[in-house]
Amino acid sequence: MENSASREIQLEITGSASIRTSTECRIYKVPYHLRKWNEEAYTPQVISIGPIHHGNNKFQTMEKHKERCFESLKQRTGITLEDFERDIRPMENSIRQCYVETVVDLGSDDFVKMIMLDVSFILELFLKFNSESWPREYPLLVEAWLLDTVFRDLLLLENQLPFFVIEKLFNLAFPYGSNNRSLIQLTFDFFKTLNIYDRTPISIANEEIKHFTDLLRAFQLPESSKLPYRGPDTTFPKYSATQLHEAGVKFTKAPTKSQLNEAGAKFTKARTTSVLDLDFKNGELEIPTLTFEDGMEDLVRNIMALEQCNIRLDTYFTDFYIILDHLIDTTKDVELLIKKGIIVNCLGDSETVTSMINKLNRGIIRRGMNANYFNLCEKLNAFAEGFWNRNKAKLIRQYFNSPWKGTATIAAFIILALTLLQTIFTIKSSIGPKRV
Template sequence: MVAVFNKELLSWYLITLKIKETLQLGVPSAPSSGMLSTEFQEQQNLQQDLQQEPSQSLHITINEGGEYFQEGATSPESEWMISTKEKLEQACEDDEACSWDKLSIYQIPHYLRDSSSDDKAYVPQIVSLGPYHHGKRRLRQMERHKWRSLNHVLKRTNHDIRLYLDSMNEIKERAISCYEGSISLNSNEFVEMLVLDGCFVLELFRGATEGFAPLGYSRNDPVFAMRGLMHSIQRDMIMLENQLPLFVLDHLLGIQLGNPDLKGLVADLALRFFDPLMPTDEPLTKKNRNKVESSEKNETITPTTTTTTTICDPLSDEDGLHCLDVFRRSLLRRGTVRPPSNWTKRWSNAHRVADKRQQQLIHSVSSLREAGIKFKKRKTDRFWDIKFKDGILRIPRLLIHDGTKSLFFNLIAFEQCHLECSNDFTSYVIFMDNLINSPADVGYLHYHGIIEHWLGNDAEVAELFNRLCREVVFDINDSYFCPLSEAVNRYYNHRWSTWCANLRHNYFNNPWAIISSVAAVVLLVFTLAQTFYSIYGYYKPL
C-alpha cells in the first residue's frame, strides 16, 4: 500500500501503473485501444479534479488491487454520518438546556386533545396566561384590560415598572424551565408577559376577596367585577395550558406588599377566587374549612393504598406548582398523599397500565341494583370519599355545572402529564364513569341526591363522564378505589344477594305487587292444605 501526497506525482504514477498492467496482459499499448483510451480519459479527469482543488496536502491511499480512496473527500455515507452526529450534538444541547424535573405546566397531550369533542375544554376563550396562547387574535381584546390592571397596581403602590421587570428578569430562567417545549417569545417579551399576566391575575384574586372598589375599580368595570365575564375568566384561568408558576405570583405579590419573601397568601387567594368551580355544595370559606378540618380529626381517611402517607395541606405552597395544582390539592384536602410512583413500577407487568377495556373498577348502577346493592348519599364535602358497608354504597354529593367538563378534563390532563402527583382524581372520575353507563343511572343517582347537575338533562351528564375517560392512561392497580371495588364486586358475585334482589324487584317493588304476592302465597298454602287433607282422608277415613 502506498501513500501519496503530491497531485502531479499521483497522476503520473497512475498512468504508469495502468500501462504496466496492459503490457503484462499482452494488450497493445497504443492509445488507439478503446479500453485504454477510456482509462486514459479517466486518469485525465482525475488529474483535472485534483488540479481544481486547492494546493493542499491530500492523503490518497492505494490498496494492492489498484483501487484508491481519498481521505477527506465527502461521500454520501460520510454525509449521513456527519448529519447523525450533528443531531446527537443537538440532542445533547437540548438535554443540558432543559430541566425536565422542573416541568409543571404542560401542553395537552394529543391523545387527550383528539378524544375531546370540544376544544373549549382546554383552549382559553377569553384570556391568555403564559406563553402557550400569548398573542392569539381572539384573545387580544383582553390585553388592554391587563395593561389597565398593571397601571392600577403602579398607581396604588407608587412603584416604577422597572422594579417589576428587573425582578422578573432575575427569575425568568426558572420560570422558563416550568414550561414544556419551546417558547416563541424572546427574553424581553417573556419578562413583560410575566409582569403583565401576573399582575392581572393578582388583581382578580385580590378583588374577589377584598372587593374591586377598594382597589380603585369602578363598580361598572367590564372585567374587574364579580359578574359578567368573571365565570368565563375563571374557567380559562384554571386550564393547564393557561398557568403561571406559583412562585412568580408570590414574587409579584411580595413586591406589591413590601414583603419579598411572602409565601402562601397567593394559594389562599386562588382558592377563594376559584371557589365557584368547586364540585361541592359548601363554599370553601375559612369557617367551613376549619369546620371540616376539626371534624376530620376524629375520622380516619384512607383514599390511597400505600403504606407511607403524609397529610395534604392545600393552603401550603411548599410544593404548589400553579393555581391548577393548588385547586387540585384543595379538592383532595385532608386526604393522604402517596409518594410519587416509580416509573419502572408503574410500567411493570405487575402494575400494568390498563387501556379503556381494562379500566372497569366497578359495575354500573343498574347492574349493582340487580345484585341488591343500595345507594345512599354520604354527608361530607369530600366528594371522593366513597364508602361501602353491608350492601350499601354511600357516595358524597357531586355538583355538576357548565364548567365541570373543562375543570375535570384539565385535572385529568395534569395527572396524566405530571408523574410526581398521584392519580387520585382520575381514579374518582373513572369510578364514576363505571357507575354511569346510561341516563337512567344518572337519574337514579340524582333521585337519591348523589348527583346534582345544572345541565340540560341526564343524558348530558352520562355523556360527560363517558367522554372524560376516553384514551386515559390509567393503572387500575394504583387506584385508591381498589379495596372498595373488590368489596363491592365480592358482594355483587354472591348468588344469594342476587336472588334476594330479584325477588324484591319482581315481586315487592310496589304495594300492589306485595299484596298480590301475599295473596298468591296464601292461596298456594290453602291449595296445598286442601290437597294434603284430601289425600289423608282417602288413606285414613274417619
C-alpha cells in the same frame, strides 16, 4: 432536607401554616389523544395567560385590559416598570423552562412584558375581588358571563404561570402582604367561590404549589400524609349502580367536612373528607356529593390531563372518575344516584350527565391504582357476586324490572297462592271422615 428550590411563605388563617412554592414547575400543552375528545375543555375562551395561547387575536380586548390593570397596580403600590423588569429578567430562563413545549417565539423583551401584564391582571383581579367594591365600569362586570369565564380560563392547564413568579411580584408589590393577607390567602378566597373543594388553606400546609391547575387538584385530594399507597394492580366495579342496588348495595352520600366537624367525636376514625372519599362497608357504598353544572367537565378534564402529563403525579383524581365511569352506564344509574342525593344535576336531563361521565376517561392511560380503591372494588364485586345477592338481583331483573312486570309478577304469585290453597282445601275435604 427540604429542596433548595422551594421557599416557605407564611400563611395566617385561623392559625399559622407554611406553604412551599416550587420553582420545579412543568406546564403542559394537552396532548392530542386527550384533546380530541373535547377541544373546548382545554382552550381559553376570553383570556390568555402565559405563552401557549399568547398572541391569539380573539384575546386582544383582554390584552388591553391587562395594561389597565398594570397601571392600576402601579398606582396602588408605587412600583415602577423598571421594578417589575428588574425582578422578572433574572427569572426569564427559569420561567421559559417551565413550559414543556416551545409554543411561541417571543423575544426577551416581549416575554418579560407578557409575564408582567399577566401577573398584574391576576393580582388586580384577586385584590378587587377580595377587598374592594368593584367599580361599575370594571370590564369584567360589563357582561354577567365574563367574570365566570375568566374564573374558568385561569384554571386551564395550558393557561398557567408558575406560581413562584406570581408570588415573587406579589412580594415586590406588597412586602408585608395586602391588608395582612398573603398571596395564598387571596388565591383561596378567589377560587373558593367555585365551590370546588372541601379543604381549607390550613390543610394544604407544606404542600408545593406549581400553578393554579395544580392547586385545584390539591384542593380535591386528601393531605399528602393521608394519601394511600398505590400498587401496580388494578380492578374496577364489574356492575353498574343499578345492578349493585339490585344486589343489595345501599348508596349513601359521604358527609362533608362541616358535617364531620359538627359531629365531633362521632367521626373519630381516620378517614379523609375530600371530594374523592369513597367507602364501602357492611353493604353500604358511600360516595361524596357530586354537583354537575356548567364548567365542571372542563375542571375535571384539566386535572386529569395534568395527572396524565406529569409522570411525577400519581393519578388519584383519575382513579375516582374511572370508578365512577364503571358505576354509571345508563341514565338509570344517574337517576338512582340523584335519588340518593349523591348527584346534584344542574345540567338538565340525566342523559347529559351520563354522556359526560362515560367520555371523561377516553384516552386515559392508567398507572397503577389507589390501594384503598382496589380493596373497595374487590369487596364490592365479591358482595354483588354472593349467592343470595346474585340471585336476588337476577330475580329483580327478570320479574321486577318495570312497574307492569312487577305488578304482573305479584298478581301471579297471589293467584298461585290462592290456587294452592283451594287445592289443599279440596283435597282435605275429599279425604275427610265419611259420615255413617
